[in-house]
Amino acid sequence: MRNRQGINRREFMQRTTAMGLAVGASDLAFAEEPRSVNDKINVGMIGVGARAHELLQAIQAASGAEIVGVCDAYKGRLERAAERTSGRARIYPDYREILADKRIDTVFIATPDHWHKTMAIEALEAGKDVYIEKPLTYAIEEGPAIIAAVRKTNRILQVGSQGISTKIQHKAKEVIQSGKLGQVTMIRASYNRNSASGAWIYPIPPDASPQTVDWEKFLGSAPKRPYDPARFFRWRCYWDYSGGNSTDLFVHLMTTIHFLMNAKAPQTTVANGALYRWKDSRDVPDTINAILEYPEGFMVTLSSTFNNQGTSEGGFQILGTEGSLILGDSTLTFQPENIHEDNRWIVESWPRALEEAYYKDPKVRKTELPSSWEPRVNQGMERWEQEGKESTLQHVEHFFDCVRTRKQPVEDALTGHRAAAVAHLVNLSYKQKKMVHWDFAKETVKT
Numbered sequence: 521m522r523n524r525q526g527i528n529r530r531e532f533m534q535r536t537t538a539m540g541l542a543v544g545a546s547d548l549a550f551a552e553e554p555r556s557v558n559d560k561i562n563v564g565m566i567g568v569g570a571r572a573h574e575l576l577q578a579i580q581a582a583s584g585a586e587i588v589g590v591c592d593a594y595k596g597r598l599e600r601a602a603e604r605t606s607g608r609a610r611i612y613p614d615y616r617e618i619l620a621d622k623r624i625d626t627v628f629i630a631t632p633d634h635w636h637k638t639m640a641i642e643a644l645e646a647g648k649d650v651y652i653e654k655p656l657t658y659a660i661e662e663g664p665a666i667i668a669a670v671r672k673t674n675r676i677l678q679v680g681s682q683g684i685s686t687k688i689q690h691k692a693k694e695v696i697q698s699g700k701l702g703q704v705t706m707i708r709a710s711y712n713r714n715s716a717s718g719a720w721i722y723p724i725p726p727d728a729s730p731q732t733v734d735w736e737k738f739l740g741s742a743p744k745r746p747y748d749p750a751r752f753f754r755w756r757c758y759w760d761y762s763g764g765n766s767t768d769l770f771v772h773l774m775t776t777i778h779f780l781m782n783a784k785a786p787q788t789t790v791a792n793g794a795l796y797r798w799k800d801s802r803d804v805p806d807t808i809n810a811i812l813e814y815p816e817g818f819m820v821t822l823s824s825t826f827n828n829q830g831t832s833e834g835g836f837q838i839l840g841t842e843g844s845l846i847l848g849d850s851t852l853t854f855q856p857e858n859i860h861e862d863n864r865w866i867v868e869s870w871p872r873a874l875e876e877a878y879y880k881d882p883k884v885r886k887t888e889l890p891s892s893w894e895p896r897v898n899q900g901m902e903r904w905e906q907e908g909k910e911s912t913l914q915h916v917e918h919f920f921d922c923v924r925t926r927k928q929p930v931e932d933a934l935t936g937h938r939a940a941a942v943a944h945l946v947n948l949s950y951k952q953k954k955m956v957h958w959d960f961a962k963e964t965v966k967t
């Protein structure tokens with residue numbers, strides 16, 4: 521990657537260090553020229569757990585990138601990563617060694633949430649472009665620090681809610697922004713599951729032990745505890761490392777809603793939740809509902825249960841005066857509102873002469889005639905199917921495109937912060953049992 525003076529970052533660091541110049545964090549910003557699509561992007565992967573193995577395969581499917589280094593806190597995951605890369609990815613004992621390796625331009629961070637901020641900021645300050653899994657943050661106040669680090673270092677950072685890169689979500693946005701739905705005042709979004717694996721009770725590999733798992737590495741800044749494989753492999757179930765359903769699932773919903781509506785954050789959030797079913801496995805709730813109000817003039821209801829999946833895992837209903845848009849994982853349906861005024865049951869109780877006069881009134885005849893009383897089922901309905909590549913591959917390709925062109929991605933640090941912040945606001949409201957407010961100037965919760 522070359523800057524305007526024709527030297528790349530590595531050479532710059534070497535020259536300044538050789539000249540005895542101290543390069544402070546504030547000197548890290550680089551104005552970079554776009555790079556050629558033929559330039560290979562060398563990737564280091566920080567955390568190669570379940571999600572990272574999906575990312576790894578997407579990186580391999582995308583052209584022009586190579587995974588040159590991996591690190592993890594469980595030996596089994598490293599073995600599988602070595603196998604999937606045919607031994608080409610070097611195994612690093614610690615993520616800081618990946619950051620120190622000047623061959624590596626770009627890192628993918630897919631560790632538990634409590635590690636995200638530290639790893640993201642250290643990676644940016646080491647000069648790496650960063651793909652980081654959602655949620656960007658473990659706590660609201662971490663967001664502005666990550667955004668500041670992206671700006672200071674002039675790096676690319678993309679957050680990993682892959683739905684935002686799909687054609688179906690772009691189509692949904694186009695339909696909403698065209699005005700076809702009329703005035704949208706309500707969005708209902710849900711994410712539900714009804715299985716142990718859906719509730720994050722994942723199988724623990726039989727070889728897991730303090731010899732194969734680096735427990736201290738996993739804990740990081742989290743409260744000290746003795747080795748516990750359930751916490752290591754099912755970390756989403758515990759507040760120490762995760763925000764439960766909100767940060768795991770609502771964050772995907774909110775990334776999409778903010779994208780569709782060009783919205784920043786809710787002015788108010790109120791939530792309630794409970795742990796009804798999976799009591800022995802967690803300290804986060806398994807059922808949570810929230811109501812958000814946006815200054816643009818609409819409300820969102822968010823709902824998640826691990827007790828029933830209904831007909832699908834969930835999705836969105838975007839409700840306007842002229843129609844509804846139903847967005848699922850791979851389908852989008854527009855259903856026009858078949859509005860008809862029908863006051864028969866009211867005027868039938870009036871004196872007969874007044875009822876007859878009512879239907880002779882030209883104003884009434886415009887809106888209320890027997891022809892409008894006929895149901896118009898499915899008239900004007902439109903439907904679109906997802907097309908193109910799988911969502912994670914599309915998201916990874918978008919990221920590589922941004923790395924090459926030096927344009928910030930659609931799901932940049934600010935976008936990722938705001939989506940994660942809603943999840944944290946939901947949890948704050950649930951824990952504090954009160955409505956919480958967003959401070960738009962400070963990009964954080966109002967205190």
Ligand SMILES: NC(=O)c1ccc[n+]([C@@H]2O[C@H](COP(=O)([O-])OP(=O)(O)OC[C@H]3O[C@@H](n4cnc5c(N)ncnc54)[C@H](O)[C@@H]3O)[C@@H](O)[C@H]2O)c1
Pocket residue numbers: 566567568569570571572591592593594597615630631632633635653654655680681682737738739740752753755768
């Ligand atoms: N975008 C999506 O659809 C999607 C899907 C699943 C998970 N995720 C996100 O991906 C991230 C990882 O989730 P997962 O399901 O893969 O969890 P996981 O437990 O399977 O993987 C996390 C990995 O991080 C490793 N790790 C922990 N501490 C480490 C450290 N200090 N250094 C290096 N490695 C360390 C662990 O050993 C583990 O292998 C989470 O942020 C999660 O929210 C996103």
